[in-house]
Amino acid sequence: MFQVVKYAIDYPSRHIMEDLGNLNVLELVQTVKSVGREKHRMEAFVRFEHTTDDIYFARVEPDFNVLPLIGEHFRQRYQDQHWAIYDLSRGYGIYYDKSQSSPSRPATLQTITDLDDTVLRNPASIHSEDEQRYQKFWQGYFTNVNIKERKNPRLHKQYLPQRYWKYLSEKQVLPNAEHLQKCR
Numbered sequence: 459m460f461q462v463v464k465y466a467i468d469y470p471s472r473h474i475m476e477d478l479g480n481l482n483v484l485e486l487v488q489t490v491k492s493v494g495r496e497k498h499r500m501e502a503f504v505r506f507e508h509t510t511d512d513i514y515f516a517r518v519e520p521d522f523n524v525l526p527l528i529g530e531h532f533r534q535r536y537q538d539q540h541w542a543i544y545d546l547s548r549g550y551g552i553y554y555d556k557s558q559s560s561p562s563r564p565a566t567l568q569t570i571t572d573l574d575d576t577v578l579r580n581p582a583s584i585h586s587e588d589e590q591r592y593q594k595f596w597q598g599y600f601t602n603v604n605i606k607e608r609k610n611p612r613l614h615k616q617y618l619p620q621r622y623w624k625y626l627s628e629k630q631v632l633p634n635a636e637h638l639q640k641c642r
Contacts, residue, residue: 497527503622508589514541529567537564593627600628
């Protein structure tokens with residue numbers, strides 16, 4: 459970053475971010491693109507789980523520190539509920555408290571750092587009864603919507619990278635789950 463700033467100062471009339479021949483600029487442009495992709499994926503693949511405390515909780519492990527970038531997206535989208543997103547790899551999260559909001563403006567996001575390790579390792583321990591039912595429904599829907607003859611695992615992994623699967627309820631199919639029998 460320092461080298462790019464220095465380059466911009468040395469050549470103020472150039473559009474330096476378009477000079478991909480400069481390796482420092484190229485690296486910065488590639489990093490910005492990767493962070494943008496990760497932000498987009500987090501906005502798409504975050505899965506909230508309803509807890510017994512009436513908070514929707516999501517665990518994530520992004521490659522980049524994108525929580526400050528995605529917070530506004532979720533704050534605008536889920537103003538009517540309490541929710542939290544926790545970054546396991548960085549040890550912090552963001553929390554939205556709907557009781558702090560007013561009809562004219564949503565509440566500000568709060569940073570959370572101390573969470574019980576048992577909750578992080580076993581989130582099912584705090585699932586509400588509704589959450590368990592929703593996950594079963596979603597798994598059944600996902601199973602029944604799939605068409606075996608049209609299965610394309612390579613394309614599926616391209617659009618939904620495998621590293622996100624551990625936090626997607628539709629991918630957490632338990633063996634011998636009778637609720638997942640095809641209904642066709």
